[in-house]
Amino acid sequence: MWNLARVAASVLSRSRRFSTAIPGPCMVHKRGTDILHDPWFNKDTGFPLTERDRLGLRGLLPPRVISFEQQYARFMESFRSLEKNTEGQPNKVVSLAKWRILNRLHDRNETLYYRVLIDNIKDFAPIIYTPTVGLVCQNYSGLFRRPRGMYFSAKDKGEMMSMIYNWPAQQVDMIVLTDGSRILGLGDLGVQGIGIPIGKLDVYVAAAGINPQRILPVMLDVGTNNQKLLEDRLYLGLRQPRLEGEEYLSIVDEFMEAVHARWPKAIFEDFQMKWAFETLERYRKRFCMFNDDIQGTAGVALAGLLGTVRAQGLSLTDFADQKIVVVGAGSAGLGVLKMAVQAAARMAGNNDAFARNKFFLLDKDGLITKERKNLDPAAAPFAKDPGDFMGLREGASLLEVVRKVKPHVLLGLSGVGGVFNEEVLKAMRESDSVKPAIFAMSNPTMNAECTAADAFKHAGENIVFASGSPFENVDLGNGKIGHVNQANNMYLFPGIGLGTLLSGARFITDGMLQQAAECLASYMTDEEIPKGILYPSIDSIRDITAEVGAAVLRAAVEEDLAEGHGEVGPRDLKHMSKEETVEYVTRSMWFPIYSPLVHEK
Ligand SMILES: NC(=O)c1ccc[n+]([C@@H]2O[C@H](COP(=O)([O-])OP(=O)(O)OC[C@H]3O[C@@H](n4cnc5c(N)ncnc54)[C@H](O)[C@@H]3O)[C@@H](O)[C@H]2O)c1
Ligand SMILES: O=C(O)C[C@H](O)C(=O)O
Numbered sequence: 228m229w230n231l232a233r234v235a236a237s238v239l240s241r242s243r244r245f246s247t248a249i250p251g252p253c254m255v256h257k258r259g260t261d262i263l264h265d266p267w268f269n270k271d272t273g274f275p276l277t278e279r280d281r282l283g284l285r286g287l288l289p290p291r292v293i294s295f296e297q298q299y300a301r302f303m304e305s306f307r308s309l310e311k312n313t314e315g316q317p318n319k320v321v322s323l324a325k326w327r328i329l330n331r332l333h334d335r336n337e338t339l340y341y342r343v344l345i346d347n348i349k350d351f352a353p354i355i356y357t358p359t360v361g362l363v364c365q366n367y368s369g370l371f372r373r374p375r376g377m378y379f380s381a382k383d384k385g386e387m388m389s390m391i392y393n394w395p396a397q398q399v400d401m402i403v404l405t406d407g408s409r410i411l412g413l414g415d416l417g418v419q420g421i422g423i424p425i426g427k428l429d430v431y432v433a434a435a436g437i438n439p440q441r442i443l444p445v446m447l448d449v450g451t452n453n454q455k456l457l458e459d460r461l462y463l464g465l466r467q468p469r470l471e472g473e474e475y476l477s478i479v480d481e482f483m484e485a486v487h488a489r490w491p492k493a494i495f496e497d498f499q500m501k502w503a504f505e506t507l508e509r510y511r512k513r514f515c516m517f518n519d520d521i522q523g524t525a526g527v528a529l530a531g532l533l534g535t536v537r538a539q540g541l542s543l544t545d546f547a548d549q550k551i552v553v554v555g556a557g558s559a560g561l562g563v564l565k566m567a568v569q570a571a572a573r574m575a576g577n578n579d580a581f582a583r584n585k586f587f588l589l590d591k592d593g594l595i596t597k598e599r600k601n602l603d604p605a606a607a608p609f610a611k612d613p614g615d616f617m618g619l620r621e622g623a624s625l626l627e628v629v630r631k632v633k634p635h636v637l638l639g640l641s642g643v644g645g646v647f648n649e650e651v652l653k654a655m656r657e658s659d660s661v662k663p664a665i666f667a668m669s670n671p672t673m674n675a676e677c678t679a680a681d682a683f684k685h686a687g688e689n690i691v692f693a694s695g696s697p698f699e700n701v702d703l704g705n706g707k708i709g710h711v712n713q714a715n716n717m718y719l720f721p722g723i724g725l726g727t728l729l730s731g732a733r734f735i736t737d738g739m740l741q742q743a744a745e746c747l748a749s750y751m752t753d754e755e756i757p758k759g760i761l762y763p764s765i766d767s768i769r770d771i772t773a774e775v776g777a778a779v780l781r782a783a784v785e786e787d788l789a790e791g792h793g794e795v796g797p798r799d800l801k802h803m804s805k806e807e808t809v810e811y812v813t814r815s816m817w818f819p820i821y822s823p824l825v826h827e828k
């Protein structure tokens with residue numbers, strides 16, 4: 228059950244900072260320029276003289292040794308001057324320039340890259356992740372300089388088991404995989420979608436402290452149906468239409484078996500988008516995997532929805548009475564509905580039918596009812612009986628639904644920018660809630676269902692607002708601020724991944740995901756919530772991830788799924804208190820500092 232007592236405990240733990248122990252030595256099998264060209268080991272001008280001797284680097288670098296702090300300051304200075312020099316230029320130009328400077332550092336020196344990323348996560352997350360990552364994917368073939376991650380294509384059929392051994396790392400803990408068929412709200416971007424696994428795994432490193440030597444971004448290229456890309460002479464992917472049906476699944480099956488054979492404990496995240504539900508069902512009991520668009524998004528949205536109940540001064544059990552209009556019946560929207568209905572049903576004493584009654588689902592053809600032709604089986608459980616709510620008919624428009632339902636929450640996961648137009652937002656003024664909530668969760672920024680400014684302007688100043696991509700807070704005048712929340716699955720996926728990894732569980736269960744959502748929901752205090760602050764600041768993402776990771780780990784222990792990780796076995800995990808589990812998760816996070824390098828043949 229949703230437990231407000233957690234709130235107090237979680238606030239206490241927020242003062243705790245992650246520790247930075249003195250690093251142990253790191254074995255390296257290379258020497259000389261090979262080390263300088265390897266971003267995992269490269270320290271640029273930071274190699275101490277003794278290490279330069281040991282590793283055959285003397286003379287390959289300018290003589291002065293620069294400290295890590297100085298290197299950090301130098302990078303930040305160049306970043307700030309780039310910001311200044313690009314002031315006033317089009318958004319796209321500025322965003323790509325910022326991405327390039329970070330990407331160059333990523334390619335050269337990962338330790339420094341992840342350190343600046345962690346320390347400046349609020350500023351840099353929008354560059355390496357949403358929304359700029361969308362722009363990077365759209366332009367990937369032109370931006371391409373060097374590969375990152377692995378590419379498996381339909382042409383590799385029969386070869387994947389051996390290909391997987393081409394990856395240089397001995398151990399991989401976390402894999403993010405896409406087939407590029409639905410990249411944010413930008414559609415099919417084919418091989419260019421690799422930017423998403425790269426960006427998500429950067430967030431895994433920054434937020435969850437997954438060791439960057441143990442991550443693997445993967446693109447599964449089965450073709451693209453994007454005609455523009457197929458005709459683009461720079462396009463780097465397979466120039467063929469997407470494989471479908473059994474042909475498609477046989478490629479994914481082969482890939483899954485190949486990876487599992489080498490790293491049976493690796494966790495997969497964010498599975499194929501178009502095939503999201505089918506692959507989730509197909510693999511979730513055989514492999515340690517989850518689908519972030521379905522499951523991560525659901526948890527983050529649910530945490531926000533529960534926050535809106537608290538913001539209205541109601542008790543959490545009142546969630547069961549909230550009327551929620553979900554716009555978008557894809558992998559994300561259906562995932563949110565499923566989890567929200569389960570939570571509402573629990574609160575209403577397991578009355579599933581009662582809970583469903585309060586949810587309204589729309590897609591591009593309007594309100595989904597049981598009369599819908601070719602009703603998607605995944606949407607069927609949420610389809611309304613036509614006419615049963617104030618005469619709402621099959622295909623009713625969003626405006627009509629909002630006007631009649633007067634929902635407490637309007638939640639968009641449609642991928643369509645601007646569908647919450649002025650009329651729809653104005654209709655939300657008639658909401659039955661004292662603090663109506665508007666969640667424009669589609670990414671990137673251009674695809675958000677509305678902007679933050681429009682939401683406060685048209686729906687009123689008393690709303691609670693959340694968006695998938697970041698927006699600035701809105702100045703409402705007279706010293707009042709309209710707070711903008713970022714309802715993005717980045718609040719949960721790092722903790723789900725890290726908690727699962729440390730638990731050693733072989734599967735990710737609904738119970739583990741529910742605990743993750745519940746943990747995030749209880750993170751905000753009773754002082755913050757009435758101000759419309761539903762999620763913590765991204766600045767505290769490591770602390771949040773430690774809490775979420777611990778919640779996931781403890782759920783795995785409770786379900787008897789935990790097999791332990793490294794030296795810490797299942798019995799140790801069982802005996803850890805909640806606080807000790809959070810400490811353990813925090814201690815397990817990799818933190819970027821230069822380790823002494825020792826050459827080994
Ligand atoms: N904030 C987050 O954490 C988060 C997480 C996952 C997905 N998303 C975003 O959600 C969006 C959708 O993702 P998805 O995987 O569900 O995509 P999808 O393609 O599976 O589903 C899109 C759905 O929107 C519906 N739709 C299209 N046009 C519409 C319109 N004009 N009015 C109403 N509905 C309309 C479609 O019919 C479909 O049901 C994307 O923009 C994605 O970036 C955000
Ligand atoms: O990538 C994001 O920012 C969130 C989500 O996974 C999405 O697909 O939009």
Ligand SMILES: [Mg+2]
Nearest residue numbers: 411497519520
């Ligand atoms: Mg996604």
